Amino acid sequence: MAAGLGKRMRSKRAKVLHQVAGRPMVLYALELAQRVADEAVVVVVGHQAAQVKGILDEHAGHTTGSARPRLMSRVKGVTAHVKAGGSPVSAPLIAEQRQQLGTGHAVMQAREAIVRARGTGAARYLILNGDTPLLTDTTVQELLRVYEEEKAAVAILTAVLEDPSGYGRVIRHPAGEDRVMKIVEDRDATEAERAVREINVGTYVVDGPFLFEALDRLQPANAQQEYYLTDVVKLAVERGLTVAAVKASHPEEGLGINSREQLAAAERVLRERIRRRWMHKGVTFIDPDTTWVDADVTIGRDAVIYPDVTLEGKTAIGEDCCIRSHSRIAHSTIGPRVQVLDSCVITDAVVEEDAAVGPFAHLRPGSIVRRKAKVGNFVEMKKTELGAGSKVNHLSYLGDSRVGKGVNIGAGTITCNYDGYRKFQTVIEDDVFIGSDAQLVAPVKVGRRAVIAAGTTVTQDVPADALAISRMVQANRLGWAAKRRGLLAANAPHDSNGAPRTPRSAPRRPAPVARGKGRQKRTGGK
Ligand code: UD1
Ligand code: CA
Numbered sequence: 001m002a003a004g005l006g007k008r009m010r011s012k013r014a015k016v017l018h019q020v021a022g023r024p025m026v027l028y029a030l031e032l033a034q035r036v037a038d039e040a041v042v043v044v045v046g047h048q049a050a051q052v053k054g055i056l057d058e059h060a061g062h063t064t065g066s067a068r069p070r071l072m073s074r075v076k077g078v079t080a081h082v083k084a085g086g087s088p089v090s091a092p093l094i095a096e097q098r099q100q101l102g103t104g105h106a107v108m109q110a111r112e113a114i115v116r117a118r119g120t121g122a123a124r125y126l127i128l129n130g131d132t133p134l135l136t137d138t139t140v141q142e143l144l145r146v147y148e149e150e151k152a153a154v155a156i157l158t159a160v161l162e163d164p165s166g167y168g169r170v171i172r173h174p175a176g177e178d179r180v181m182k183i184v185e186d187r188d189a190t191e192a193e194r195a196v197r198e199i200n201v202g203t204y205v206v207d208g209p210f211l212f213e214a215l216d217r218l219q220p221a222n223a224q225q226e227y228y229l230t231d232v233v234k235l236a237v238e239r240g241l242t243v244a245a246v247k248a249s250h251p252e253e254g255l256g257i258n259s260r261e262q263l264a265a266a267e268r269v270l271r272e273r274i275r276r277r278w279m280h281k282g283v284t285f286i287d288p289d290t291t292w293v294d295a296d297v298t299i300g301r302d303a304v305i306y307p308d309v310t311l312e313g314k315t316a317i318g319e320d321c322c323i324r325s326h327s328r329i330a331h332s333t334i335g336p337r338v339q340v341l342d343s344c345v346i347t348d349a350v351v352e353e354d355a356a357v358g359p360f361a362h363l364r365p366g367s368i369v370r371r372k373a374k375v376g377n378f379v380e381m382k383k384t385e386l387g388a389g390s391k392v393n394h395l396s397y398l399g400d401s402r403v404g405k406g407v408n409i410g411a412g413t414i415t416c417n418y419d420g421y422r423k424f425q426t427v428i429e430d431d432v433f434i435g436s437d438a439q440l441v442a443p444v445k446v447g448r449r450a451v452i453a454a455g456t457t458v459t460q461d462v463p464a465d466a467l468a469i470s471r472m473v474q475a476n477r478l479g480w481a482a483k484r485r486g487l488l489a490a491n492a493p494h495d496s497n498g499a500p501r502t503p504r505s506a507p508r509r510p511a512p513v514a515r516g517k518g519r520q521k522r523t524g525g526k
Contacts, residue, residue: 001106001229002026002130003046003097008258014048016130017055018263021270022294022312024055025257028133030092036126036140042113043130044106046097053094060091062314093117102226103129103202104218111212121208127229129202131257133266139253140203143246147205153241154210154233156180157203159254160247166258167199168230170245180243183230187223198247200230201254210241270295300336318353327358335371349381352388370405384415387430399423400442404430410454412437429464 006015016026026043033041045052095113097106107127115121124147126140139157147155158170166186171193173179183200184193206214214232222228236243248254257263274295275288283299285291287307293299297311300319310328311317318336323329327344334340334351341358348365351357357375366383369375373386376393384398387405392398394411400423401415413434415426424442428434432446435454446452447464455471462468 001044001103001110001128002029002052003044003049003100003106003109004130005047005100006131006258009260009263014052015257017048017051018257020133020257020263020266020295021274023296025133026052026055026130027059028135029128029130030056030059032135032137032140033126033128034092035137036144039122040114040117041092042095042110043092044095044097044110046100046106049096056092056094102220102224103229104215104227104231107211107229108215108227111215121212123208125204125206125208125211127204127206129256132202132253132255133257134253134255134269135201135203136250136253139246139248139250143203143205146244146246150242150244152205152244153207153236153239155205155244155246156183156233157201157254158198158245158247159201159251160198161251161254162197164197164199165194167256168202169193169196170198170200171196172198179237180233180245181237182234183228185222185224185228185230199254201248202256204229204232206232207241210236210239306342324358332363398426401426401428403428404432404448406431407434408432409434410436410438414439416441 002016004015009015009018011018017024019025020028030041030043043052043056093113095109097109100106111121126144128135143155143157146152156170161167168183168185169189171181171184173181186194211232214235217235218227218231220227233243252269255262255266255269257266271292274293275285275291278293278299279285279288281299282301284302284304286305290307291305292310294312294315296313297315297317299305299311299317300321302319303317303321303323305311305323306325308325309323312328312330314331315329316333317323317329318334318338320337321334321340323340324342326342327340327346329340329344329346330348332346332349332351334346335353335355337354338351339356340346340351341356342360344358344361344363346357346363349363349367349369351363351369352371352373354372355369355374357363357369358377360377361375362380363369363375364380364382367381368385369381370386370388370390372389374391374393375381375386376391378395379392380397382399384401384403386392386398386403387407389405390403390407390409392409392413396409396411396413398409398413398415399417401417402425403409407428407430413436416439417423417426426440426442427445428440429446429448429450431449432452434446434452435456437455438452439457440446441457441459444458444461446458446462446468447466449465450462451467452458452462453467453469453471456468457470458468
């Protein structure tokens with residue numbers, strides 16, 4: 001059930017679109033259902049249906065592998081994002097609930113979708129709220145087991161909470177018996193009922209024929225004037241059918257996200273679980289509490305992650321990598337043994353094995369750093385491939401470029417890829433040497449083994465093995481600096497720039513001289 005708005009979130013976005021550990025909430029319920037269900041999964045959408053369906057489509061594409069970026073598959077030794085076991089999951093059926101008239105009404109829409117797809121109803125149904133992302137497979141399996149064992153018509157998952165406010169309360173038989181009688185929503189509860197700390201998690205297993213019958217009998221006679229799914233419990237009791245209940249052994253699993261506080265609480269729990277899972281698989285977190293790893297990230301064995309690192313989206317980190325502090329890596333693939341030094345931002349990029357990046361590097365979308373290449377400090381790359389073993393160590397911008405193998409790119413090299421209207425390509429072939437402070441005005445190509453002299457502005461293609469140099473011819477004026485010092489010391493007349501008026505050989509445009517006696521004394525002292 002994912003059709004609700006989620007008023008208490010006070011958001012412009014439907015609640016199930018909000019992210020927990022970097023993925024939309026709706027996907028937790030969906031994937032759990034897909035793992036547990038024997039058959040079809042239906043998602044009830046309603047509020048912002050188009051966006052929710054978009055997420056479901058994208059998810060279906062990813063799990064079958066078809067929408068996986070091509071870049072990913074090229075990196076060796078990194079876990080690919082295919083489902084364990086390799087079996088592709090079929091996309092869920094979609095039921096649209098145009099008006100959100102309650103959880104019972106949501107299931108009525110799912111009923112139609114199922115009957116349409118199968119021709120007839122199923123023997124039993126697992127029903128999940130879309131806002132309980134902490135729920136685990138183990139707990140749901142246990143609920144299914146108890147449902148079967150007790151030959152129940154309905155089995156519900158409950159949790160005993162310190163603060164049950166807002167949830168539906170599980171009302172058991174008063175005569176000391178344990179039997180569940182009904183679920184009462186917070187808003188409909190009496191004072192005594194509100195004191196009950198056992199809550200309905202919103203996870204149900206229901207007998208098929210009974211469910212369909214019960215749905216027809218639901219009435220919106222309650223505070224919210226909604227069709228409550230929870231009323232099927234009361235209906236089963238009235239019919240003398242068995243209602244089973246399983247208490248979650250970890251009550252946190254029952255956390256339903258209705259508010260931003262609950263969203264943050266779920267985030268904390270899930271992040272902790274994710275880190276523990278990777279530590280179990282042999283990853284070192286120097287300070288787990290400050291390391292943020294999204295749910296879809298994979299990390300290879302013996303990787304070491306320093307404090308304050310954020311790994312986002314479908315990022316894959318290879319074995320033996322070292323990711324230093326304050327780096328953020330999103331939707332990227334990092335090969336084995338890569339060093340990412342401090343404070344890097346890496347987005348939609350690929351870094352192959354044994355490469356090094358940072359500190360303070362920015363790899364923007366479409367950057368590919370091939371094996372053993374090195375990207376140093378204050379370097380920005382975008383839609384650029386840096387060939388194997390090539391180096392761009394300091395203060396450079398490479399955009400829309402293809403750089404071959406064994407290339408050395410000197411400090412302060414800039415590819416001028418944009419003329420204000422369009423973007424152009426720069427191609428630098430293998431074993432080129434580019435001196436410091438060069439500009440490559442694209443479109444331009446530098447042939448193999450060519451050398452670009454420092455300070456050159458390359459505006460034409462450079463043939464292989466050539467030297468390209470474009471500079472002003474340098475003039476040295478002997479004694480110039482000493483003369484100026486002498487003139488300034490003698491307080492000789494000088495122009496507004498501080499340049500002495502005589503003699504003629506004196507410099508025309510010396511560096512501006514600070515006014516004030518103290519500063520003057522220091523001039524030329526360094
Ligand atoms: C529901 C339960 C409550 C339980 C709590 C657990 C009902 C009547 N109450 O309350 O007993 O303790 O969950 O978290 O079921 N939805 C739809 N269509 C609708 C209404 C809701 O698809 O018309 C979906 C929502 O998107 C959400 C889920 O159903 O994923 C639960 O809805 P929500 O409004 O959060 O129910 P609660 O008031 O929390
Ligand atoms: Ca809820």
